Amino acid sequence: MIPEIGHFALVLALCLAIVQTIVPILGAQTQNAQWMSVAKPVARGHFLFLLISYVCLTYSFIESDFSVLYVANNANTALPLQYKISAVWGAHEGSLLLWVLMLGAWTFAVTVFSRSLPNDMVARVIGVMGFVSVGFILFTLLTSSPFERIFPAPLEGRDLNPLLQDPGLVIHPPMLYMGYVGFSVAFAFAIAALLGGKLDSAWARWSRPWATFAWVFLTIGITLGSWWAYHELGWGGWWFWDPVENASFMPWLVGTALIHSLAVTEKRSSFKNWTVLLAILAFSLSLLGTFLVRSGVLVSVHAFATDPARGVYILLFLAVVIGGSLLLYAFRAPKIKSIGQFDLVSRETALLLNNVLLLVAMFTILVGTLYPLFLDALNAGKISVGPPYFNAVFVPLMLPLVLVVGIGPFLRWKKATLAQTLKKLVKILVIGIVIGVALPLMIAGKTTILVALGITLGGWSIFSALYYLFKNLFRGEIKQSALQHLKKIPRATYGMSLAHIGIGIFVIGVTFVNAFQEEKEVPIQVGEKVELAGYEFRFNGVKEVQGPNYSSKQASVDVYKNNQQVATLHPEKRKYLVQQSPMTEAGIDSGFLRDVYVALGEQINPQAWGMRLYYKPFVQWIWLGAALMALGGLLAALDRRYRLKLKREKVVEEKVSDKAAAVTAS
């Protein structure tokens, strides 16, 4: 019964989404206020039914209702509760349902936070999002319904893919999807503006917090994915340039370009066409990512269901949504005039440079990801493009970008003098170089030119952001107390600085790990000691451990430095009972300056095991930097000026309605 209710709720959500698409958009085109006013209530109802549908599926998982095919394929009675709940998005059908649920949630958020917007704008935005929702709900219902029953029901389920039974992966997909789907709001704003023919700085101000929020979620999602790979795959890597990773990284790069370009459009009324195109592109890449992951056109370690029928559907949908919006863009863009003029040396140029570098980086990744597919389609053979390609093209593009990150905020809008700005920044550059030379020598006792360059750039980014904050703090005369001063700086400024500090920390982390990590693959006897990078690893033996749905061989390894014990690690080899697949759980001692990482290999003889030992300096800085970027984005999105605007409009609205009430009363 419950799964049928879920299915029915999904059908109702589809009906509402169709209404949500047609009525408000037609209303906006004909300026029919009544039709436009349909948008908000219908969008809320649409979300409600999606939520019901989703809850029903979750309930089937919690109750282990194996008469539902999707539940039988992805759960088991022995599966712990938290993984039963997360198993809902453990495979294709359920993750699609999560996708549409989030789209519904973002639309709901638009209906709540759009009071200051003109009615036709709101109607169009909600209509466009309704259209996207129609496409995805139809896709779910027609090709991949999670509510399908099987008869007779199996007694036991086939269990969730063991790779996905990890706390990191419980929140990774929802965060990633929130980001992917979140770009649909900025996309809907762009399409609404193109449809209405009005593209001004107000439009940019409305889109900006939405785009930034989506970017924050995507940043968190990608970071968690990388964290998960590090912990769960057992090879000590944090980024593999896998097609599925690339599929999430490309919208992130364009999203980063978008939030910077929106700043120019808002403040200077410049870059309008460009910003609209970026908004379309960011969401298009999110859709393309969904297509790449779901259709099986590419080989990946993250194998998902592959089915050409699904692929054809998504491709058609892509063609309609992306092709349609790009056509609309082609017709409307020539009429849109950017007003702001700017000199060669100006903040606009710096942001343009940022945009160009990010987009070029995105294209190199797109080409690298799809190159095997292009060749194959042309019958020119099959080939795989590996990390060497990506590292070779990506890193050189990022170096100048980090350089610009340090200078950009100090340049004035419209017209700046490079000499003056550089004079201000010379001391920062000196600090950067000193750190770049000294830090590797202090920590690792050795260095190379590339390492020095990487650390210098990282330090440059961090200290120029700090300096920017400092300058803002002591600008003008200090009349207030320091605390008042701190409060006076807008959150957006804090956000930007924090994110740029995050970039610096990230760059330092990557540089250190790549240059100075050490690893050893050794057979090790019980009681034996092995040395790596100044650490001693003592193997105490292996014992059997029973988990709820797996049995495990758990090793115990003591780690010593200078004859003092620093940690005891417990790397495991798990065997999940239902799917019979082996899984590695690495034993990791994380620290601010280094991680020590042990993964258990095969048993060689009763007394000896193969073991992989890793020493990873500064590896935590990679995720720390990424987390700071996300936090910075969050602060920027919560900047007071977006909310002040809202309040002021509300006051006006209330006054008007008061007046109206007074008029009716008299």
Add this chain to the structure above:
Amino acid sequence: MFKYLLPVILFFVLCGFLFVGLYKDPSKVDSPLIGKHVPIFSLPKLMNKEEVFSEKEFFGKVSLLNVWGTWCFACKQEHPVLLELAKQNIAPIYGLNYKDDSVQAKTYLRDFGNPFAGNASDLEGRVAIDWGVYGAPETFVIDKKGIIRHKHIGPLTMKDLQEEIIPLIKQLKNEAS
């Protein structure tokens, strides 16, 4: 106008490629070598450089050739699957250790299990070219006459084993030599 139409044109070209790509299985390759005899070669064995590993190893039995290297991440993922297949003992798996450091390769096999009945050491990757290798890992299935019957690109999974490789081996074993 063309400037503004460029994005949409590029996009539809991309769609064309994606559409064709949908009907191609990226892990299946019509190797021109399928149905042909294994190429003639002679390489030193990995475990003992003095001994020679040549195409003769493939005659008279159904066997597999797996192209691998310790530098290859996907090969490491595939390793437990190969161990599982070796455990079943239905056909010998030979290894082509591709552009690898021999010492590292030997240590790796010692520490993580050795699924191979024998390994040829192709330091420069010359022989791999004759076999039409695109990258590691790749797996060939060879019949009793020494004819290549199947090629799998990318890491083998348990599912590939059960649904493709093992049935094929069984079928080939029943063929007359």
